[in-house]
Amino acid sequence: xxxxxxxxxxxxxxxxxxxxxxxxxxxxxxxxxxxxxxxxxxxxxxxxxxxxxxxxxx
Numbered sequence: 001x002x003x004x005x006x007x008x009x010x011x012x013x014x015x016x017x018x019x020x021x022x023x024x025x026x027x028x029x030x031x032x033x034x035x036x037x038x039x040x041x042x043x044x045x046x047x048x049x050x051x052x053x054x055x056x057x058x
Contacts, residue, residue, distance in 0.1 A: 005029070 007026040014021050030038070 006029045008029055010025040010027070012023045012025070014023070
């Protein structure tokens, strides 16, 4: 059974020159085990990217 994920909404507004920019950030509300699993996945992917480009600094 697939349940629909709920999200926490966060709105931020900034003024840039004569324009007003609104940013809406949606964060999924997950059980602790799923949140930890996703955090580890993101950390591993970031580590892979950093490792790939670390040797290319001049």
